[in-house]
Amino acid sequence: MSRNQSLTSNVDWGLLIVFFLMLIMGVANVYSVAYNEEAPNIFDFSQKYGKQILWVGFSLFLGLLVFLIDSDIYRKFAIPIYLFCIVLLIVVLGMPAKNGAHAWLGIGSLGIQPAEFAKIGTAIALGSYINSVNVKQQNVTTVLLANAIMLIPMVLILLQPDAGSFLVFTSFLFVMYREGLTYDPIILKLVNQIPGIKFKSTWLGSHFIPILFVVVFLSVITLLMSNNVLTFEFWPGLEIPGFIGVILTLIIISLVSYVILRWISARRDKRRVTFIVLIGFLMASLISTSVNFGFQGLASHQKERIELFLGLREDPDVDDYNRNRAMAAVGSGGLSGKGYRNASLSSVESNHVPESETDFIFCPLAEEWGFFGSIVVVVLFLFMLLRIVAIAERQKSRFTRVYAYSVAMIIFIHFAVNIGMNIGFAPVIGIPLPFFSYGGSSMMSFSMMMFILLKLDSQRNTVLS
Amino acid sequence: MNTDSRRYVIVIFFIVVAVIYGTRLFYMQVIDESWTLRAQEIAEKRVLIVPPRGIVKDRNGKKIVVNKTYYNLMMVEKNIKNFDTVAFAKLIGWTPERVKYRFKEIVHDEGYDKDPVTKKRTVPRYQKMRAYAFVKEMTTDEMHAIAPYLVKFPGFYEEITSMRSYPYANAANILGYVSEVNAEEVAADRFYRSGDNIGRAGIERFYESDLRGRKGIHYVVTSAMNNAIKPYANGKYDTTALQGPVLNLSVDIELQAYGEKLMQNKRGCIVAIEPSTGEILSMVSAPTFDPNLFVGRRSTSANYPRLSLDPAKPLYPRPLQAEYPPGSIFKLLQSVIALQEGVIDVNTGFPCNKSLVGCHNHPNARNIMEAVQMSCNPYYYQAVRRVIQGGRKKGLYADAEAGLELWSKYMHSFGLGHALETDIPGVRGGLIPDPNYYDNLFPSKKRPYGHHRWAFSTIRSISIGQGEVKVTPLQMANIAALIANRGWFYTPHLVKSVGKKGPLPIYKKKNYSMAKAVHFDPIIEGMRRVVNENGGTARRARIQDIVVCGKTGTAQNPQGEDHSVFIAFAPMDNPKIAISVYVENAGAGGSWAAPIASLIIEKYLTNKITDPEKEKRILEANLLNVVKKGK
């Protein structure tokens, strides 16, 4: 088949449509939140919505370029691209600080954030590296090298400092986990030095990454909920302690995921699914229970310090009471929202929720569209993530699979942390919501990330290795 | 090692997080309403729009209470930036110390929340985000002088407000006044917010719930800077402010002004009622004051102490609260009771036996008309004795008890002994003694006469309206109306209509006395003679071409010269006005009270004065210093 045909014929339309849906919703949302009566034209480029449209247009242009270029170059030039990103990350440290961080390269509003593009570079480099070595023979060197590819940009980002981007780079741990690159060889090396012990692998070492994430996630949520009492508008007087709520949620999730997993997994795996869900539920309950009672056992000033550190609690006396107002904006949306351009808390004009067009972009969306709007966003992201996993798993090329998983995990962390901080499930960390937040760097980097993925996927049949 | 199944770990991760987030969103947005309340607290503001008070018109449609525009200089502490105390003080013409003190005062005036257990005040109710009036009641000129410079002081702005204004400077005792609510009133009634006005006396207070109108509520979305951005939900939940309805008084403000003029340099009062409706045409309390003195804080605090300490008691609402013994006027009612009870008839005569009770020299009264005309004390001693000792019970004391019981019921049916339900606060009831009163309360609570320890001879002074009997001028005027109507009255009232609604329902109900109409005719004839025949005690009340019926009285005053009393109505047929006049320390009723009453009657009925000499004599009289008895 000819190149021109393959340009569109093998594109994953599902992913592309979700991507465009998000772009449209994102622009509409920025228009609503930053609406200025004196410049009502959405194409007014002096306004944030006008600029956002410019960024989207430019990103789509980049996407077109990506589509015209053969995806082989990423494989071939993986190391130069990666090194270029590292150089940018070093150069940016010499730039004047903006909002306390050396994160911006360029002049004025035309600046870019190298960290955003370093994600792509790192994903490509990691894919290239994992593709090149035979990682099935686990050894300490491969694990350390793969980790180094991830850690070098992370350290540079930490120097800026940019906690959000730093957190996003942990995505690659999952990618390595999926590819079998875990800390198991290191643990084995230590464990096997004990005389008489000769393990081939340890379960903890192999699954260390997801376990770590589950423990952290669950602990944070348990901490948050342990001082809360759930109340119900339709049933006044019904009050459920937050911790019981967490356990109830775990039961519900276990049942839901059990049903879903039984449905999607192969016949021979069905018994394993039951076992995994049961063990998962018990472990999660155990963690949650111990965190809860451990936390409740602390003195109140210690509790407070932990909560403040995790950003789970803010001092109501301090002006910077951001998350509380963000949560009020989300929570006041109700079932169907206050209506488009009717956000009373999170519009830029009212300014009750700071950064509502960037980091807290989910606020106006949830406030104006209510639960219906919020759940549509969550479902769209879930669909996008599952779609990317599906794409990843159909690749013959390990490079593309690693790249696809990297994209999925990066979007996932952005999604989880950004929306998490709007609903009180994550500390306030400056991290944009992909395709929704106002800003050129994130719009361009996520679009390029997406187009490279689509391009790689569309050529899945033409590459062999 | 096959790691393909690890994809499920990641997929589960995605799904679980999405489900948790979806659940959390559902809980936050749909189930838990606390965030909605928090959002309202943050970004919505109820702005109360206070309407101007309802205005008041007199019976001829003249505006007598209106609103005048003033300004408050408002302050929102949260918005104050780089405040230059000295420059600001200079702008508003204060000292910097006073500006600082005012800040503290505002915080303090808001009050404090109290600890429910210890009752100690804890947190000030003052809020930095709220607007408070820093300078109140500035005139338009005062505000215009500083308004251009206010931009230099962020956090300060002007707010338009309105205050009462009284174009006529009369009827202060009727209208009352308004002033700011206090913390208790705010706590007691949710309508009020600090800074609102409330009616304090007179009809301003009685009709407060009408005059204050309905507040409008505007819901606005506010920004983090506390600026209103736009109406909440396009004003869907807003309500408009509604000014209170016009209060149409029954009072004739010209007549009121004339009465106040006649009463200048005198203590006392005039109450005039339209008998056919019970509408009060005029209610003068002398000395009086200009109601404009009590407009606004500054003026009130300057004038209130002076007026309240004045020995002539200008703030004392005499028509409602001065309880005088009615004197000879009471004989009119005694006559009606005696006739109704049948203990005398029209032609019953009694000798003027001065050994029973003192009297002036006059021929014996041969009938009831002459008794009224000559006001013979022994006549009424004997007639009332027949009422009280009516032989209803065996034994002198039991008989007197039954008689007094009946007698006091008559008096109550005439509107005496209890407060009339007139539409103004502070109405007193006077006193009509009943058996319980002498059994338990008189002469003192500690040592009363006691049960069956008194008879007519003990209480005889009530027969001539002296002693224990007490009547207010309003009640006396109502008696004149009752007699004019021959036995019934509408409760006297000041407001003809509230907006388009008529008077209160109680003022549409006729109150019938226990006496039949026929028994009033001879009394009225006697009253005609009092004024219009030689030998009557109120010749000074005569008016050319108008038949005035009246009765003089002298209210005994143990503290000084007796009070001059006169009640009357006119014309004799189809009466249009009933009146009572009290002039304190003015001696016999005929000399001062009667001519004043006649001037009011003539002014009201004809709007002119045929006897300028009479008017001149009254206007020039100064009775303020006649306190001691001239004996």
Ligand SMILES: [Zn+2]
């Ligand atoms: Zn006599």
